[in-house]
Amino acid sequence: MTLRVYNTLSGKKEEFHPLSPPKVGIYACGVTVYDYCHIGHARAAVAFDVIARYLRFSGYDVTYVRNYTDIDDKIINRSNEQGVDWKDLARTFIEAHDTDMGALGVQRADVEPRATDYIDQIIGIVKTLEEKGVAYEVDGDVYFEVEKFDGYGKLSKRNIEEMQAGARIDVDERKRNPIDFALWKSSKQGEPAWDSPWGKGRPGWHIECSAMSAAILGQPLDIHGGGKDLIFPHHENEIAQSEAAGDREFVRYWMHNGFVNIDSEKMSKSLGNFFTIREVLEKYRPEVVRFFLLSTHYRSPLDFSDRALTEAETxxxxxxxxxxxxxxxxxxxxxxxxxxxxxxxxxxxxxxxxxxxxxxxxxxxxxxxxxxxxxxxxxxxxxxxxxxxxxxxxxxxxxxxxxxxxxxxxxxxxxxxxxxxxxxxFSAGVGGDGTLEKARAMALERVEARKNKDWAKADELRDEIGELGYAVQDTPQGPVLIPLKDA
RNA sequence: GGCGCCAUGGCCAAGUGGUAAGGCAGAGGCCUGCAAAGCCUUUAUUCCCCGGUUCGAAUCCGGGUGGCGCCUCCA
The missing domain is CATH 1.10.730 (Isoleucyl-tRNA Synthetase; Domain 1)
Structure with missing residues (x-):
């Protein structure tokens, strides 16, 4: 049996043939670390975790890379709001991310690069693009000139004219075309900044992934993935940058996971209808959450509800x-x-x-x-x-x-x-306060009562054990205590 | 408005042209002192609707209807 993979680029399932088997390089877009991760992030992480696991199981020599975006407007804004240094903010949420994903059984990636550790490589690509004439500088900002890249739109299946027609982007007059996007942004006073040929600044949103994936895995990559919402503009822009700079294909298989929905609507920060992993884990065990996330194919939408989680538990x-x-x-x-x-x-x-x-x-x-x-x-x-x-x-x-x-x-x-x-x-989270010992003693007492066919006493003991928070199962191997739910 | 995805039993859900996996819930039976857990049986001649292609379609094509997503930060 050959592995078949749905490739967003072709819109079809294709046989999977890595560039240099048995080696497989996977780059999955991680999170921007300015807040706690929600269940949508968990779905993406779990989906690609399983993909990496199964490729290994199938005998591939996998190098799995998942990045942290630790410099970005949102991080800067949030750090200003909270009066926290942006580096500390990023560190806090990287740790929270690792804790939450770890709880869900997501294995660590082989390489977990941070954008800020690849500033040199980022500047290198931007320079190359500028030299090739597909990027231009305006007042310390550098933009990618989309019209200069032929294949633009091939991943998200749209063309430049349509996008210009339907553009509702606030037009930045300095850009030659509204759809041009920033590779490098000049920094304002007090903002994080790195020295560059264009003055003090920081990377645009998309360039980090192009830089990190190429630096770690080379180009082309076998698999690049993330949530469906990254197809446009993030991944489309990555293709433009990387293919224009590298003069070769960027990614062989593009994989995108579907959303987690609430009442059939996408869970997202802007709608405010999201649940953080932490919140969900207060109510459901991590295995249950993971089981829920894997109970639907990774490309399909998945509706989050108490009912669905309860069923996953059952x-x-x-x-x-x-x-x-x-x-x-x-x-x-x-x-x-x-x-x-x-x-x-x-x-x-x-x-x-x-x-x-x-x-x-x-x-x-x-x-x-x-x-x-x-x-x-x-x-x-x-x-x-x-x-x-x-x-x-x-x-x-x-x-x-x-x-x-x-x-x-x-x-x-x-x-x-x-x-x-x-x-x-069935014994998780119990004991310590002596109730388990008490319940055990009563269960043994109940065994005697049952031997004597004293059902009244047996039932009474079962009730009392229930009050201690346990259900008793009578098995041929003796009584088994199961913690009651919502006890 | 443009582009794209999806519609399978009460609910969730798989299904890659060849005759509808699986789970939850329900019903009946077995087991049990009673339970719990478990086992067995049972629930779609039918896959949103209408056409078409085909010997044959839930699966392909066209047209409807309904839902959703992207086009702006987003997993």
Whole structure:
């Protein structure tokens, strides 16, 4: 099976052939660090995290680069508003970003460059563009002259005339054409500034990505991605700069993730309808949020709601329940039974094949996870019959189940601890204050009551345990305490 | 106004011309002292509407209708 990737440039799925296999270079646009990240940022980060993970899983030697834009008008404005040094502001939100994304299981990129560390390279490109006559300086600002670049509009599928017709940009008279964009901006008094051939100034918005991607990965890049909202103007402008400066193709595969919506509308800062990752994590566990984000194909819109998050939790817990049961089952030192063997060969056969086929089809995590659900029935059935017959399962069976979920989980960023994750899930955040010990003692007392068929007392004890914040499950392996939700 | 994307069961959702994955919710059954968890069965002759291409279309083409996005900072 070959990997197929939807390329925004062609508007089609294409077979993926990196420039120099097995090496693959990915550059994903990161965030501008002036505020906390919201769920939309999380979606982009998780989407490209999975893309990098799956490429590695498929045997590619991946270099994943994700930048921080740490110099920009928004950062300057915000630092002025708050009276905080812009560098401190950027540092604060880089750290917050790393914490939040880390919580969601987003792996660190191989290189995480900051725009301000690449000022020399940025100036270099701007100089080249100026020398080539596609950029011009006005009062310390340098603009890219869009009309001089033939392919302008090829990514966002629009042409210069249309844009001029529909332009509602406030016209800067100094620009030769309203659609020309800034490569370099002169600094006002007190603003962050670097020395340049055009005087003190700072980079324009788009140039940093051209500079950093070329410096780290070279040109062309295999994959460049980000949210759909970056297609225009950000990525379109990057193409213009990089191709004009480098005289060669900039990016082979452009990948863009869809938005997170609230009531079918794009979540965005300007609409004010956004939730930060931190806010969401106060209510839902990180695995649930990640599961939610991957439950729809990365290019489709994804509606954020309590209902959707709750469903993601229910779905995720199906796996946790299986894992907890499997871990609890007594491992027996014997060969696998016929049925046990059949259940695991479905895992590594049919299900894994389907899983990979889905991922090969433009990283279709929704379909891939769907196939994982089909493992639940047969596996739970094995545990059902083991319980019914009052025995355990073959140690080898547990090992295979564990290995399978670690393997596929590694691709989508779940199940790192294998079946041990189940018990960990249901015991997270409990204990410490002695209530768990109390509840355990009562559960044991309840076992006695049940032996004596004293159902009244058993139910009473269950209620009392409930008051301590736990539900009791009676399993063949004894009582299991599960923390109650919203307790 | 220009360009583009999307419309699949009560809800979410996959679906790359060959006869509708998966999940949630619901119903019934099994298991259980009762539960919980779990298992089994069950819920779209049909994919917004109308035409067309084809032996065959949810999938391709044309036209509608509805929703959304970009065109200004934005993942």
């Amino acid at each position: 779905r995720y817990e199906r796996f946790m329940n299986l894992f907890a049961r499997a871990a609890r089952a007594e491992p027996q030192d014997r060969d696998l039974t016929e049925k046990e063997r059949a259940s695991t060969s479905v895992l590594t056969g049919e299900i894994e094949t389907h899983f990979r086929a889905a991922m090969d089809d433009d990283f279709n995590t929704a379909a891939a996870i769907g196939h994982l659900f089909t493992a639940l029935g047969p596996l739970n059935a094995i545990l059902d019959s083991a319980d019914a017959e009052g025995r355990g399962v073959a140690a080898g069976w547990k090992k295979e189940v564990d290995a399978f979920f670690r393997k596929v989980g590694g691709v989508i960023g779940f199940f790192e601890g294998g079946i041990a994750d189940g018990e960990a899930w």
